[in-house]
Every structure is written in C-alpha cells, then in structure tokens.
Amino acid sequence: MFRQNQKEIKSYHQKYFRPSCLRALNLRFSTWDFFAAFYDKTHDQIKIPPQLTITPEDTVLNYFSILREAENMGGRSCGTIGQAKIPFPIAYNFLSREYQNKLSYEGYVQSFSGIGHTSLIKLCRVPDGKRGIRFFYEIETIVGAKGKNAEYFGYSYGFISLVHGEEGFRISEIGKIDEDFLCAPYHGWDQDGEAVVEVKYGHWCNLIQHIYPTVRNEYIKNIYFHGKDGADYCFIFAVLSNGTDIEIAQFRKGGNDEWKQVDRKPEEECVRNNETH
Structure with a gap:
C-alpha cells in the first residue's frame, strides 16, 4: 500500500507541477510522515538526521526534496499550499554554521519570497579540485504574480558548494541566477x-x-x-x-x-x- 501511494503521489506531482519534459529529481519526501516530526520546531531546535547527509549527492537531493513544497507566497485564496513554511527551518539546517553566520534564518526565508513550489530538474557534480565539492543545478519554480491571483513558471540555475564535518555534509554556498527567455x-x-x-x-x-x-x-x-x-x-x-x-x-x-x-x-x-x- 505504501509503495502504491508513493507512486500515485509522484504521478500527481508530475501532472500538475511539471510543464517541462524533465523528470523532477527531488521527490524523496512525498508524505506528511517526514515533516510531522518538525512541524512545531523552530530552526534552532532542529537536528538533521545524519542519514540524510552521508554523501554530497544525498545531501543536495534531500535538501531540495524538503524544499519542494515549501511556500512563501503570502497566502493564496485556495488555502494551504504544500507543507507551507514547515520545510524552511529544516532546510536551513542543511547549511553549514559558517554559511548560517552570513545568512540569517529570516534572510534565508525571504530569499524564497513569491515561490510556492520547487522542482529540481538538473543536477551535475562539477569537477573542481580547487574549490572542493561543487554541483551545478537548475530548478523550476511556481512563482506568484504580484498583484494577481495567478502563478507562472520560473527557472533558475547556479552552483552549490559543500563541506564535510562531524555531522555529515553541509552546504557552504549557494548561488542562484534567474533565467531569461528573451x-x-x-x-x-x-x-x-x-x-x-x-x-x-x-x-x-x-x-x-x-x-x-x-x-x-x-x-x-x-x-x-x-x-x-x-x-x-x-x-x-x-x-x-x-x-x-x-x-x-x-x-x-x-x-x-x-x-x-x-x-x-x-x-x-x-x-x-x-x-x-
């Protein structure tokens, strides 16, 4: 039954959230079960399960899977969107302590302003001996149009750097550039x-x-x-x-x-x- 539900949920996401032909990569947490353990905790009360950050690839995929249904759109008339803001304090703890010192939690959440859904569509580890562990990524987001009760699809790309510590791999830097289609x-x-x-x-x-x-x-x-x-x-x-x-x-x-x-x-x-x- 669980496997069947997971398959149905993945198909549901692909049908309604995916205009592009590429398969979404961040589908690891598709039920409420994972988020339930964190829903009443603030960012400084959360400890990431170590099994989520064992490898660099797992760290990045789990990070974006948690952010998939995070929304910061200021409310929509149709009701709650995804997991609302519950994913943000979890995802923030995937950042290294040094990165958190540069980017406050409030600033982190604000960086998602207008976004209601995120699909990771491209991920490639970049050979980079000088700068350590680095990935290229591209995301497809559903963004709320200002002043209108409507959304549109936006695309962004960038590079993610990671470091390894006692608690596993953590994100040390994220760059993001919005794509232009003209x-x-x-x-x-x-x-x-x-x-x-x-x-x-x-x-x-x-x-x-x-x-x-x-x-x-x-x-x-x-x-x-x-x-x-x-x-x-x-x-x-x-x-x-x-x-x-x-x-x-x-x-x-x-x-x-x-x-x-x-x-x-x-x-x-x-x-x-x-x-x-």
Whole structure:
C-alpha cells in the first residue's frame, strides 16, 4: 500500500507541477510522515538526521526534496499550499554554521519570497579540485504574480558548494541566477557553447587549430578542440531550459599527459593583452 501511494503521489506531482519534459529529481519526501516530526520546531531546535547527509549527492537531493513544497507566497485564496513554511527551518539546517553566520534564518526565508513550489530538474557534480565539492543545478519554480491571483513558471540555475564535518555534509554556498527567455533568441553568440569556444579561443586568443565534434549527453555538452600549442582542450557546458549553454569546467591535456583542470580567462589573457599592445 505504501509503495502504491508513493507512486500515485509522484504521478500527481508530475501532472500538475511539471510543464517541462524533465523528470523532477527531488521527490524523496512525498508524505506528511517526514515533516510531522518538525512541524512545531523552530530552526534552532532542529537536528538533521545524519542519514540524510552521508554523501554530497544525498545531501543536495534531500535538501531540495524538503524544499519542494515549501511556500512563501503570502497566502493564496485556495488555502494551504504544500507543507507551507514547515520545510524552511529544516532546510536551513542543511547549511553549514559558517554559511548560517552570513545568512540569517529570516534572510534565508525571504530569499524564497513569491515561490510556492520547487522542482529540481538538473543536477551535475562539477569537477573542481580547487574549490572542493561543487554541483551545478537548475530548478523550476511556481512563482506568484504580484498583484494577481495567478502563478507562472520560473527557472533558475547556479552552483552549490559543500563541506564535510562531524555531522555529515553541509552546504557552504549557494548561488542562484534567474533565467531569461528573451536574450537568447534575439542576441548573439555568447548563449551558445560552440560559438563561445570558437569566438573566445579562436578569434580572441588565436589558439584553435581544429575543433572536434561536440559530445552531448542529455543536458551536458563536451566541446573539444586541438590547440596551436599542441594541447587538447575540453570545455564542459550545461544546457539550461531557456537553451543557453553555461560553462561549468575546463580541461587541458598536453601530449600524453592526463587531463588537468584549468581556469582560462580569455577576456583577460587575450582581449586585454591585445588592447595594451
């Protein structure tokens, strides 16, 4: 019976909350049973069960699963939305102590102003040896329109960093950028990964000898080229719901060496240097 109910609940969420074709990833807590233990507790009275933060992936998925039905819309005429504000104090405890010192609980809840539902639709761990554990993510939210008794779908993306402590993994930083659906169709090359590589490393830096065919796996693009310096390069992009490609990592391989992560900045290395000569 429990499995059947879980399946029905997941189908219910997909039917009413999902305009995009991507499957929602944050469906781990679909019943009241989980939230019941926290409903009367404040954020400083909550202790996250350790099994929720054993791995970085589990930490992020559980965090967004808790936030899925959190709402901060200022009330709707149809009654209670999801789990109302009960998820916020739970989710806040997924942040590291250092992050909480920078972001108060009140500020954290305010950052969700207008949002009534959140679906995590993309999650990819980003290779980042310098900055530790890091993920790219994209969310689809139901947002209340100001001054109207109506909602619309909004899309945002960003990067999440995590640290490991005695109590498991915790989120040490979250970046969030709202997606625009008008710039890509009307404006240029910097929305497209292949064009970005060709312009920045071909025209600006004069580094490209030849470009290899793009390798795409769902929403991840790997763009390779062989450089005039004899090395091979790989640039990894994530494709957003609005069609824009976002660079998430760079790698260089010289001769028979292994791939090494790099952080080239063509705007500084090529454009500014050319302007000063």
